[in-house]
Amino acid sequence: MPSCSTHCGRSRMSSSDALLQALLTLNRVQAQELLAAARAEHSALEVIELLIRPALEQLGQLWEGGDCALSQIYMSGRICEELLEELFGEISETDPSESEAAEPRLAIAVLEDYHLLGKQIVRTVLRAAGYRVRDYGRQDVETLVELVRSDGIEVLLVSTLMLPAALRVRALVERLRAVAPDVRIVVGGAPYRFDDQLWREVGADAVGLSAGEILAILERLEVKP
Known part of the structure; x- marks a missing residue:
């Protein structure tokens, strides 16, 4: 009889594969059912790390290999965003005004990439924890x-899914060091999990290997909500 850890690992793998297939076929109902089943046994963050993140990483690999269309990447992200809203509940989407924004100022962005879900997950976790965060969406370096x-941002969170985008962080860091040397840059995304030294090579100040790590990183950087 397989051990519990072996069984649970296989279960998570099969659920992640099933979610991947649901996303590739744009089957929102099946994806919702898979997340609901996982949520019955795990916390919201665990569902992200055990189910959603592995499926999205596989999607990224398929995209890099030319085995899925950009439309599938985009629509799968939209489906997951909707499911995340249900997972975490309603969180205000309004940006902080100048008078309300707490210091230090915190922002998040996707750098030259097409998949926004990693950013959405981190932003949702931050807002659920009481942080005000400016969402810049997808942007190029300049x-x-x-x-x-x-905007006088002091901590910038940068999410990437593909390796070329992760490597562009080096150019971003160099430009920011020239015009805003005190900005601290935190990176995250699949390329940094595959190469645990990549964040240092591109010059970032910290790396988050999962959405759940971002709160501990901000605490180390003495950033409070």
Whole structure:
């Protein structure tokens, strides 16, 4: 008889594979059922780490290999965003005003990538924990540098799914060091899990290997909600 850990690992793997197939076929109902079943046994963050993240990483690999369409990447992200809202409940989408924004100023962005879900997960976790965070969406290096500079951002969270985008963080860091040297840059996404030294190579100040790690990282950086 297989051990519990072996059985649970296989169960998580099969559920993740099933979610991947549901996303590839844009089957929202099946995806919702899979998340509901997982949620009955795990916390919301565990569902993300055990089910959603592995499925999205596989999607990224399929995209890099030319085995799925950009439309599938985009629509699967939209489906997961909707399911995440249900998973965490309603969280205010309003951006902080100048008078309300707490210091230090915190922002999150996807750098030159097409999959926004990693950013959405981290943003949801932060807002659930009481942080105010500016969401810059998808940006290129120059636009992101200007947004950070003009808004006086002190901590920038950068999410990437594909390796080329992760490598572009080096250019982002170099530009920010020139115009806003005190900004701290935290990176996250699949490429940094595959290469545990990549975040250092691109010059980031910290790396989050899962959505749940972001709160501990901000605590180390002495960033309070």
